[in-house]
Amino acid sequence: MYKTLKWTRVTLSLLIFVLVTLNFLYFSNGWSNVFPQILKLQFVPSLLGLFTGSALFFLILTVLTLLFGRVYCSTLCPAGTFQDIVSRTAFIFKSKKARRYKYSSGHGILRYSILAVVMLPLIGGITLPLALLDPYSSWGRVSSQIIGKTEQLINNILSSYFPETIFVRSYFHFALAAFLLATLFLIALIVFSALRGRLYCNTICPVGSILGGISKYAVFKPAINENCNQCMLCVTKCKSQCIDIKNKKIDISRCVACLDCMQGCKKGAISYEFSYKSKKPENVTDQQGRRRALIALGLLGGAIAARAAKIGPLASSKSEKKAIAPPGAQSIENLKAHCTTCHACISACPNSIIKPATLEYGLEGLMMPVLDYKNQFCAYECNKCSQVCPNGALIPLKIEEKKLSQIGKAKFTLRDCIVYKDGTDCGACDEHCPTNAITMIPYRDTGLYIPKLDRDVCIGCGACEYICPAEPVKAMIVYGNETHSVAKEAPKEEKQDIKVDEFGF
Amino acid sequence: MERRGFLKLAATGSMLGFLGMKSGILNASEPNASSAKNDLVAVMGGEPEAMYEKAISAMGGMSRFVKKGQNVVVKPNIGWNKKPEEAANTNPLLVAAIVRDCLKVGASEVVVFDHTCDEWMSCYKNSGIESAAKSAGARIAFGHDEKYYKPVNITEGVRLKEAKIHEEILNCDVWINVPVLKNHGGAKMTISMKNFMGIVWDRRYWHANDLQQCIADCSTISKMPVLNIVDAYRIMTQNGPVGKGPEDVQLAKALFMSTDIVAVDTAALKFFNQFRQMNLSDVGHIGIGEKMKIGTTNLDKLQVARIKM
Numbered sequence: 001m002y003k004t005l006k007w008t009r010v011t012l013s014l015l016i017f018v019l020v021t022l023n024f025l026y027f028s029n030g031w032s033n034v035f036p037q038i039l040k041l042q043f044v045p046s047l048l049g050l051f052t053g054s055a056l057f058f059l060i061l062t063v064l065t066l067l068f069g070r071v072y073c074s075t076l077c078p079a080g081t082f083q084d085i086v087s088r089t090a091f092i093f094k095s096k097k098a099r100r101y102k103y104s105s106g107h108g109i110l111r112y113s114i115l116a117v118v119m120l121p122l123i124g125g126i127t128l129p130l131a132l133l134d135p136y137s138s139w140g141r142v143s144s145q146i147i148g149k150t151e152q153l154i155n156n157i158l159s160s161y162f163p164e165t166i167f168v169r170s171y172f173h174f175a176l177a178a179f180l181l182a183t184l185f186l187i188a189l190i191v192f193s194a195l196r197g198r199l200y201c202n203t204i205c206p207v208g209s210i211l212g213g214i215s216k217y218a219v220f221k222p223a224i225n226e227n228c229n230q231c232m233l234c235v236t237k238c239k240s241q242c243i244d245i246k247n248k249k250i251d252i253s254r255c256v257a258c259l260d261c262m263q264g265c266k267k268g269a270i271s272y273e274f275s276y277k278s279k280k281p282e283n284v285t286d287q288q289g290r291r292r293a294l295i296a297l298g299l300l301g302g303a304i305a306a307r308a309a310k311i312g313p314l315a316s317s318k319s320e321k322k323a324i325a326p327p328g329a330q331s332i333e334n335l336k337a338h339c340t341t342c343h344a345c346i347s348a349c350p351n352s353i354i355k356p357a358t359l360e361y362g363l364e365g366l367m368m369p370v371l372d373y374k375n376q377f378c379a380y381e382c383n384k385c386s387q388v389c390p391n392g393a394l395i396p397l398k399i400e401e402k403k404l405s406q407i408g409k410a411k412f413t414l415r416d417c418i419v420y421k422d423g424t425d426c427g428a429c430d431e432h433c434p435t436n437a438i439t440m441i442p443y444r445d446t447g448l449y450i451p452k453l454d455r456d457v458c459i460g461c462g463a464c465e466y467i468c469p470a471e472p473v474k475a476m477i478v479y480g481n482e483t484h485s486v487a488k489e490a491p492k493e494e495k496q497d498i499k500v501d502e503f504g505f
Numbered sequence: 506m507e508r509r510g511f512l513k514l515a516a517t518g519s520m521l522g523f524l525g526m527k528s529g530i531l532n533a534s535e536p537n538a539s540s541a542k543n544d545l546v547a548v549m550g551g552e553p554e555a556m557y558e559k560a561i562s563a564m565g566g567m568s569r570f571v572k573k574g575q576n577v578v579v580k581p582n583i584g585w586n587k588k589p590e591e592a593a594n595t596n597p598l599l600v601a602a603i604v605r606d607c608l609k610v611g612a613s614e615v616v617v618f619d620h621t622c623d624e625w626m627s628c629y630k631n632s633g634i635e636s637a638a639k640s641a642g643a644r645i646a647f648g649h650d651e652k653y654y655k656p657v658n659i660t661e662g663v664r665l666k667e668a669k670i671h672e673e674i675l676n677c678d679v680w681i682n683v684p685v686l687k688n689h690g691g692a693k694m695t696i697s698m699k700n701f702m703g704i705v706w707d708r709r710y711w712h713a714n715d716l717q718q719c720i721a722d723c724s725t726i727s728k729m730p731v732l733n734i735v736d737a738y739r740i741m742t743q744n745g746p747v748g749k750g751p752e753d754v755q756l757a758k759a760l761f762m763s764t765d766i767v768a769v770d771t772a773a774l775k776f777f778n779q780f781r782q783m784n785l786s787d788v789g790h791i792g793i794g795e796k797m798k799i800g801t802t803n804l805d806k807l808q809v810a811r812i813k814m
Binding site: 164167168170350351376379380381382418422424425426427428430431432433434435436438439440447449467468469470471490492493494495496497498500502503504505 | 547549586622623624626627631644646647649650651652653689690691692693708709710711712713714715716717718742744746747749750751752755756757759771772775776777778779780786787789804809811
């Protein structure tokens, strides 16, 4: 039975790994609207989206952990699966002896210190430390910044060989900080997993620590029974290095429920057991484990309570005036409270205008999505970014809502305008404005027309700023709204059908 | 790339020479079937395809402009992510009819593209032009990246002396300009001459350097379209070039065709004036075009066919 279960787990984990990663790639991320929903079944997104539509996913993940332990870590987490792939691959280069894992007592103090460093700021409303260490978000950045950029490079190389069928993808936006952090994470994962199995998951990963805490109270836990002849096979297979065969103990907080031990054991001596059937006397180490589990649960509960009470952020930097949050963010505050910078929105933007912030939102908003109208503008009929966010940092907008969602407002500076400066026709801004916030009105008695901007109708899409040819300073510049609002619709006119029977010449 | 381009050019060149000779002989021996060779044709009252059929035969047939074996570009306006009924882009039925006709008279390939303003894939798709042109047998070319555009000197240009022009235009044998008739906030009107903004890469330069002059300048390039076909089936009379709603669009059911780009724009503008006033003098580029001897605004000088359906 455990053989079947294990291979089901392996198949499922690979499938989810591939699907999650495909969500960040250009050729696949537009496949369907349902496709990004899979990102919601990740722990941190479900935690941050708890009050913005992801309660069900959080419940599923919690119940799953309460039943069978850290199934998330072995099956759902893309970074977890990636580490398994790396350790498997590393086996090829290892001697038979070096492939065997040994029991380790873990790095408890370090582990829970890291958890505190991540969770205490979260309670205070700051997501950055969590964003940096969350395995899903980090994998998202690897997918977006490394795999996605590689995809673009390959695409563009192919496009010069097949110019008529494969198009060039323009705007290679290289975000140094995000790229370096993604690379660092990737290297860390590879080193840890090649050498020590799931060491990252059981020392650094905040999700591992929290779910480890929950799984202390799991209904079914792996346990060693009397059939055990201490052959050590399970220990050598345990990538979490958490089976203490001498004391016949399994450190449940570190067990990722991979089933490798149960599948491997020739005696059937290790299997899932109902853990509430009889009261066994607890020994000292268990009490320490329980204390740590309570710390983890306390921190989790604290974070949830703080979010429910809408506490924080305790410290917040002022955003730059130019900082424009993607549609659906509602406010920069909301974005900061929910975003863990997985870059799903950045990958989804067909115009590549969303980039990882450097300091536009202040330090705590590092790598969060910010709009940049240098190479393109926010397409009027597009709501993709808002549809893919699993965290509830961007709330899904219907196309009709998006068309009125005012993420910023343009500002018109007459002295920079071509019509004023050069006395020639221009109208590039009016041409591109999708909402009719800009209209061209007669300019003095020159026969020229000059733009007139209605800032209430403007949605801040940046089409005018993008196309404005004025140099060195553009005459139309969009400034972000701290809180997004609903734009006014341009006044409707009555339709008059005009009948014409002549050519007019 | 350089070498390949050269070889391609050499090959098509010699091929053309051969075919040119051959078709010359053929034409000479043929009876003059299409005697009507008007300078300008205006049609009104029909559906896009039917109006096109009438107009092209009054122009002497497509074989007058496209020879057997030629590579043809049909350049509509696909600038915006708008549906056909919103009249922001050229009518897809007209584009398809032109593509089919080119292939019928023996074009070896017909290419359709535009440098769009909105996100290009949505424009190609929602304008209906991509699917219509493809099913008519055309190839759709990309135009969203600078790499598809090659620098060209415009020797007669006053303000626009150099522009990066789409390689399909530069590599083709002939191209046909198929704009839609619209009001335009910047250029006042966008018709045939203004449609050239979709064959160049850097539109901003035009806006920043006397838009009306740049539009006229671009119509002095050596690779001019062999035919301009103005789609006026639906026209945008106000709030152009994008429009904000149905009140900006009129069902005008007309079509204009000429080899003279200034004349066809003049004719289309005069037609437009019956819906909404727009002075020829305000649409600066048309007048400049005449001054630069690109064409004439004096329609009386031309042999004009007016066809009502």
